[in-house]
Amino acid sequence: MKKHSGKRRLAKFGTLLIVLTCVLSLAACGSKVKENTVLSADDVAGKTVGVQLGTTGDTFVSDLETDGSNTKVERFNKGADAVQALKQGKIDCVIIDEQPALKFAGSNSDLKVLDEEYADEEYAIAFAKGNSLRMEIDGALEELKSDGTLDKILSNYVGEEIGQHPYVSENNGSKGTLTMATNAYFPPYEYYDNGKVTGIDADIAQAFCDKLGYKLVIEDMEFDSIITAVSTGKVDFGMAGMSVTEERKQNVDFSVSYAQSKQSILVRDPEAAAAASSFSAKFKADFLDDARYNYILKGLVNTLIITVFAALIGIVIGFVTAMIRSAYAYTGKPKFLNLLATLYITIIRGTPTMVQLLIMYYVIFASVNASKILVAVLAFGLNSGAYVSEIFRSGIMSIDKGQTEAARSLGLPYGKTMRFVILPQAFKNVLPALANEAIVLLKETSISGYIGLNDMTRGGDIIRSITYDAMFPLFGVALIYLVLVVVLSGLVSKLERRLRANERK
Amino acid sequence: MSVSNEVLLTVTGLEKSFGENKVLKGITTEVKKGEVISIIGPSGCGKSTFLRCLNRLEEATEGEIKFRDYTVTDKSVNINEVREKVGMVFQHFDLFPNMTVKQNIMLAPVQLKLMSVEEADKRANELLTRVGLLDKADSYPAMLSGGQQQRIAIARCMAMNPEIILFDEPTSALDPEMVGEVLHIIEELAEEGMTMLIVTHEMGFARQVSTRCMFFNEGVIEEENAPEEFFGNPKSNRLKDFLSKVL
Numbered sequence: 088m089k090k091h092s093g094k095r096r097l098a099k100f101g102t103l104l105i106v107l108t109c110v111l112s113l114a115a116c117g118s119k120v121k122e123n124t125v126l127s128a129d130d131v132a133g134k135t136v137g138v139q140l141g142t143t144g145d146t147f148v149s150d151l152e153t154d155g156s157n158t159k160v161e162r163f164n165k166g167a168d169a170v171q172a173l174k175q176g177k178i179d180c181v182i183i184d185e186q187p188a189l190k191f192a193g194s195n196s197d198l199k200v201l202d203e204e205y206a207d208e209e210y211a212i213a214f215a216k217g218n219s220l221r222m223e224i225d226g227a228l229e230e231l232k233s234d235g236t237l238d239k240i241l242s243n244y245v246g247e248e249i250g251q252h253p254y255v256s257e258n259n260g261s262k263g264t265l266t267m268a269t270n271a272y273f274p275p276y277e278y279y280d281n282g283k284v285t286g287i288d289a290d291i292a293q294a295f296c297d298k299l300g301y302k303l304v305i306e307d308m309e310f311d312s313i314i315t316a317v318s319t320g321k322v323d324f325g326m327a328g329m330s331v332t333e334e335r336k337q338n339v340d341f342s343v344s345y346a347q348s349k350q351s352i353l354v355r356d357p358e359a360a361a362a363a364s365s366f367s368a369k370f371k372a373d374f375l376d377d378a379r380y381n382y383i384l385k386g387l388v389n390t391l392i393i394t395v396f397a398a399l400i401g402i403v404i405g406f407v408t409a410m411i412r413s414a415y416a417y418t419g420k421p422k423f424l425n426l427l428a429t430l431y432i433t434i435i436r437g438t439p440t441m442v443q444l445l446i447m448y449y450v451i452f453a454s455v456n457a458s459k460i461l462v463a464v465l466a467f468g469l470n471s472g473a474y475v476s477e478i479f480r481s482g483i484m485s486i487d488k489g490q491t492e493a494a495r496s497l498g499l500p501y502g503k504t505m506r507f508v509i510l511p512q513a514f515k516n517v518l519p520a521l522a523n524e525a526i527v528l529l530k531e532t533s534i535s536g537y538i539g540l541n542d543m544t545r546g547g548d549i550i551r552s553i554t555y556d557a558m559f560p561l562f563g564v565a566l567i568y569l570v571l572v573v574v575l576s577g578l579v580s581k582l583e584r585r586l587r588a589n590e591r592k
Numbered sequence: 593m594s595v596s597n598e599v600l601l602t603v604t605g606l607e608k609s610f611g612e613n614k615v616l617k618g619i620t621t622e623v624k625k626g627e628v629i630s631i632i633g634p635s636g637c638g639k640s641t642f643l644r645c646l647n648r649l650e651e652a653t654e655g656e657i658k659f660r661d662y663t664v665t666d667k668s669v670n671i672n673e674v675r676e677k678v679g680m681v682f683q684h685f686d687l688f689p690n691m692t693v694k695q696n697i698m699l700a701p702v703q704l705k706l707m708s709v710e711e712a713d714k715r716a717n718e719l720l721t722r723v724g725l726l727d728k729a730d731s732y733p734a735m736l737s738g739g740q741q742q743r744i745a746i747a748r749c750m751a752m753n754p755e756i757i758l759f760d761e762p763t764s765a766l767d768p769e770m771v772g773e774v775l776h777i778i779e780e781l782a783e784e785g786m787t788m789l790i791v792t793h794e795m796g797f798a799r800q801v802s803t804r805c806m807f808f809n810e811g812v813i814e815e816e817n818a819p820e821e822f823f824g825n826p827k828s829n830r831l832k833d834f835l836s837k838v839l
């Protein structure tokens with residue numbers, strides 16, 4: 088009987104899922120994309136323009152935003168996101184650096200780059216103010232320029248001879264490691280290829296590291312985090328197709344320029360009928376080609392690691408602080424620890440998890456070289472602890488006062504009363520709330536991408552930035568979260584039933 | 593049923609206030625070994641509060657309570673030692689729902705290292721036989737009737753081998769048909785010479801079982817006497833009035 092209902096529930100759930108997928112897919116395909124309305128640079132004013140947050144393009148169109156032309160600017164964290172919005176007709180054009188624009192147009196038959204260009208700009212490498220490493224790398228860059236290496240690297244990514252001059256590393260990292268911050272959604276300068284960050288910047292960095300005898304490590308993060316990461320010393324330098332601007336110069340020092348670029352306008356191509364690739368082709372491109380499902384699987388592992396360890400930390404912290412606060416409520420002691428615990432809970436519950444995560448990474452661990460997973464585990468663990476604490480405390484308070492009095496009247500001291508009488512009952516009462524907190528925690532870890540951690544959500548995002556298909560990567564990721572949550576809830580209700588059954592013998 | 597001259601409990605000038613509300617206004621009395629004292633009085637007059645001061649579930653505001661050599665009202669006294677010897681049975685039984693009947697009974701003696709597990713198990717079986725519930729040893733409280741639960745609560749209290757038991761309206765939460773079985777057990781305890789203070793509304797029971805009856809009114813002991821005199825020849829008008837209403 089019981090088994091039956093479990094199976095039926097599963098079947099129900101499966102059906103629901105399939106129906107949901109169909110509805111959403113139809114919605115995604117059914118709509119027709121708006122026609123292109125930006126034919127020249129003059130048309131940009133008054134339109135909805137996409138840019139990548141914090142780029143030169145952003146600075147440029149920001150002027151349009153306030154000049155009364157009614158131009159709307161949408162700022163995306165990644166160039167690829169802007170391109171996707173363009174393809175879906177959510178925005179009218181994207182203003183982005185020339186080479187990425189060409190690359191995007193090349194890999195998307197329904198997009199094209201307008202012939203007109205905006206202002207020239209110089210790409211350079213960002214260093215923390217006063218970092219002497221800059222001089223060293225400037226020297227190496229000059230050498231790479233004069234011996235032709237730089238041009239060779241560029242020609243491997245743009246122009247007629249793409250792929251014909253791959254840079255081969257000599258790999259002699261004897262002087263230690265240099266960490267480079269980048270945002271790997273900006274082809275051809277940096278992008279993911281077979282799970283690795285590659286591109287012009289990556290090759291040039293590798294080249295000067297080889298020359299100077301360093302080992303190169305590349306850290307992928309949000310574009311607008313790069314300057315902070317550089318100036319706080321989290322990384323040794325930032326290199327992300329970054330042009331030199333006055334604002335940036337206030338926070339970092341720049342190397343000599345290593346490449347020139349222009350801002351280009353990317354629009355939908357009215358000629359090319361959007362090559363609507365079939366479902367199965369999209370599915371294949373999203374998950375099977377180059378074993379891209381690995382982005383999600385590796386992310387899933389990280390998501391699970393973060394969730395499990397953060398939950399453990401949360402339970403320990405939550406339990407300890409709840410005990411402190413309950414003891415204080417009952418006996419008036421310990422005063423100081425109670426104050427500390429209350430302060431902790433107030434702060435954690437009063438600020439967004441995302442801000443806590445960023446503070447943990449960029450402030451608390453600014454100068455410490457801790458792994459991102461560790462930072463995330465600590466941040467989410469501390470965060471969860473505050474909620475778990477309140478759950479435990481309300482569980483303890485929910486137990487009738489008569490229970491404590493009955494136990495104490497038998498001569499049992501406070502500690503034993505808690506341990507044998509109150510906590511077992513409280514624990515059972517709060518089990519659903521704890522499970523709910525675990526579920527919230529699991530889903531909340533999806534913001535880990537903001538410190539450049541490759542969790543499952545970001546895994547899906549990476550695939551999206553490669554294939555420009557939003558549906559399958561996002562649905563795939565959503566589906567895995569959903570399954571995890573359903574399994575978790577199932578386990579808890581099973582445990583709950585067992586605990587309840589105990590009392591009904 | 594014999595009252596000795598050995599004094600177990602001395603209460604002197606006990607006062608208790610909750611904020612502005614003065615509930616006990618100076619109570620002085622003595623409890624001798626073997627006494628069975630019924631406490632009656634109108635609702636809200638402080639009967640429960642008095643009982644709860646005796647094992648310090650409530651802190652007295654003024655006055656002194658002594659149990660043998662322990663000064664209960666003294667902050668430095670180890671109150672847990674007092675509570676091991678001064679048991680309490682509550683109106684709502686307050687059995688631990690997360691434990692079986694037997695675990696309820698064995699918890700305190702074992703955890704306080706007064707008995708080994710084997711001894712406590714043996715004692716639990718004795719007590720369960722005595723309250724007629726040996727077959728419920730492995731049941732959880734939720735599966736028992738109110739009367740059965742209160743009998744277990746008495747057994748749990750007895751397991752500590754207390755010298756005094758405080759009963760706070762032990763039958764008030766019970767359906768009428770279950771009152772008898774609980775009173776019967778208290779009666780047996782009285783016959784064995786257990787010292788007890790019983791807050792109750794069961795006048796017949798009070799008259800039959802107690803060695804002394806106390807009438808509480810507005811925070812003082814208005815009148816106390818042996819049951820025949822107390823019920824047969826009440827002195828104060830308030831007691832006469834009260835008895836005329838409840839009898």
Ligand SMILES: Nc1ncnc2c1ncn2[C@@H]1O[C@H](COP(=O)(O)OP(=O)(O)OP(=O)(O)O)[C@@H](O)[C@H]1O
Nearest residue numbers: 610611613615633634635636637638639640641642
């Ligand atoms: N914890 C408390 N805080 C504040 N006031 C209380 C508290 N406990 C009892 N009181 C008050 O003290 C007075 C006496 O209460 P108590 O429970 O001792 O009365 P009682 O004689 O046992 O009455 P009943 O027959 O209804 O049980 C009441 O007015 C009650 O409101």
Ligand SMILES: [Mg+2]
Nearest residue numbers: 639640641761
């Ligand atoms: Mg009462």
